[in-house]
Amino acid sequence: MQNIATAPLVDFVEVFQTVNGAVFQSDRENCWYVDFAGKMARFDYRCMMKLRKAVYHIDIEALLLSSELTPDLEIVFICACDHCYVLTLLEIIAFKELLEGTFVMLELNRILHDRVYRLSA
Amino acid sequence: MKDIIRVKCLLSTEVEALLNQQIKKEAQSSSAYLAMASWCNQNGYDFSSDYFFLQAEEERMHQMKIYKYVLDMGGSAISPEVTNIKIEYNSFKEVFEEALDQEISVTQSLKNIAANCYKEQDFVTIEFLNWFFKEQREEEYKARRALELFEVIGEEGTGRWQIDKNVGKIVYNSEA
Ligand SMILES: [Fe+2]
Numbered sequence: 369m370q371n372i373a374t375a376p377l378v379d380f381v382e383v384f385q386t387v388n389g390a391v392f393q394s395d396r397e398n399c400w401y402v403d404f405a406g407k408m409a410r411f412d413y414r415c416m417m418k419l420r421k422a423v424y425h426i427d428i429e430a431l432l433l434s435s436e437l438t439p440d441l442e443i444v445f446i447c448a449c450d451h452c453y454v455l456t457l458l459e460i461i462a463f464k465e466l467l468e469g470t471f472v473m474l475e476l477n478r479i480l481h482d483r484v485y486r487l488s489a
Numbered sequence: 490m491k492d493i494i495r496v497k498c499l500l501s502t503e504v505e506a507l508l509n510q511q512i513k514k515e516a517q518s519s520s521a522y523l524a525m526a527s528w529c530n531q532n533g534y535d536f537s538s539d540y541f542f543l544q545a546e547e548e549r550m551h552q553m554k555i556y557k558y559v560l561d562m563g564g565s566a567i568s569p570e571v572t573n574i575k576i577e578y579n580s581f582k583e584v585f586e587e588a589l590d591q592e593i594s595v596t597q598s599l600k601n602i603a604a605n606c607y608k609e610q611d612f613v614t615i616e617f618l619n620w621f622f623k624e625q626r627e628e629e630y631k632a633r634r635a636l637e638l639f640e641v642i643g644e645e646g647t648g649r650w651q652i653d654k655n656v657g658k659i660v661y662n663s664e665a
């Protein structure tokens with residue numbers, strides 16, 4: 369018997385990357401993998417939308433201006449999803465940047481689908 | 490790379506958010522009409538009270554219509570929180586002034602959604618909204634006519650009693 373190490377089936381496509389993290393899409397699983405804050409987390413459509421909403425809704429300005437002595441930590445908890453992030457202010461800014469870039473690329477992908485497949489005769 | 494988002498949902502994030510905002514507006518309208526029905530009832534304006542009870546039900550129906558549309562299109566419909574409903578009015582007339590204001594703000598809000606839909610060529614939602622535009626013709630007409638009764642009949646003497654009796658008789662039957 370041979371011991372063949374089977375590599376995990378990888379069908380990831382990089383959607384967007386920054387120096388702080390990256391987002392990949394799996395067409396086979398219809399989901400995204402978010403590589404950020406030291407972990408790789410899987411998000412399906414609904415959870416990805418909730419993640420975006422949660423991160424976009426954090427009031428960064430208010431956190432910057434807050435004079436409380438408590439550390440600038442924000443917990444990003446997404447209902448009904450398995451993941452939770454505890455992020456510093458800088459990480460929140462970086463996470464937002466990553467997600468914004470990701471959704472711009474996904475929008476671009478939609479335009480490509482329209483132009484290349486859906487609208488071509 | 491698959492276009493997962495479009496496969497899952499017909500609505501753009503912006504239009505979905507605007508529709509959820511409208512769901513909330515309709516819910517607020519429904520509650521406001523219910524408050525008006527209560528005020529009219531307590532002040533002896535029984536016909537107006539009945540009229541507002543009916544309006545409250547209609548707004549609830551509008552809310553459900555949008556709610557189901559959002560879900561049918563793959564979006565996420567959000568059950569709205571309704572707060573700050575005014576329950577006291579200074580006069581019988583003020584109730585009808587607020588009713589008209591409310592209908593106008595609903596029409597404006599629907600126009601704003603449609604403008605966004607045109608911008609991104611969401612003709613599917615525009616077609617859906619057309620039902621609401623026709624409805625708003627009737628809603629504004631009725632609210633405006635009701636308020637006009639205060640001028641036509643006048644509030645003096647048994648005026649308010651007359652106005653109350655005629656509020657429920659307002660119908661809009663334009664075939665146009
Ligand atoms: Fe309505």
Ligand SMILES: [Fe+2]
Pocket residue numbers: 518548592595628
């Ligand atoms: Fe209405």
